[in-house]
Amino acid sequence: MIRILSARFPLSQVIVCPVSVQGSSAAAEIAEMLDYIDKYRVCDLIICGRGGGSVEDLWAFNEEITARAIARCGIPVISAVGHEPDVTIADYVADVRASTPSNAAEIAVPDASETKAILASALSDLINAEKLIIAEKKQELTSVRSKKARSSPLRFIYDKRMLLSLYEQKLSSNMNKIVSEKKNCFIKAASTLDALSPLKLLAGGYSVVKHGDSIVKSVDQIKENDILNVFVKDGKIKCSVLETEETQNVFKQ
Secondary structure (H helix, E strand, O other): OHHHHHHHOOOOOOOOOOOOOOOOOHHHHHHHHHHHHHHHOOOOOEEEEEOOOOOOOOHHHHOHHHHHHHHHOOOOEEEEEOOOOOOOHHHHHOOEEOOOHHHHHHHHOOOHHHHHHHHHHHHHHHHHHHHHHHHHHHHHHHHHHHOHHHHOHHHHHHHHHHHHHHHHHHHHHHHHHHHHHHHHHHHHHHHHHHHHOHHHHHHOOOOEEEEOOEEOOOHHHOOOOOEEEEEEOOEEEEEEOOOOOOHHHHHHO
């Protein structure tokens, strides 16, 4: 385990806590050591195990006292007891079961070479990102330097004045066009209203007859001796009704 730990991750610090791993006192020693490591936070990870052997040799890892010590341990525990076929109660209560002690060492620490490759890739990505940002900022700076407002402020102001004058001419032309259109619409509407004006009809020889405030539209509205007002183009004629006749009788006469 120590060889694999040193090869995979040289920065790892290994602390060996020796106890009996077989015999009548082994279970109690294992449990006591686990409690000690957990109480004083001796390490960040515990590999609890031994090499292969008979069922009797591995029996300390089947004891209740050992199982309870592993279960209550606040530090993560890898169970690495015997060979791959060997199974103990410690395997079920540990945080992780390793098939062998060597496998426990592989699980416990990362591969330094893989970590270096990941860091190298991340560093490469970071450098490329920084280069891209620098290139973009250079392009922005070049664009700012090439702007006319920076290279020739007076020329920039002159061009803006010319553009403003052009917009002013377009605005004035559009306003004159709108006013002309509205004026033509007004003249057309006034001509239409004039043609429909009652005064226009009166000037053509027609008149308007009113009985009181009502315009007389039918002989049924008046009777003999009613006083009527007849409006012509240049004044009003007040008259009295002598008699009324229906339209049909008037046409016959």
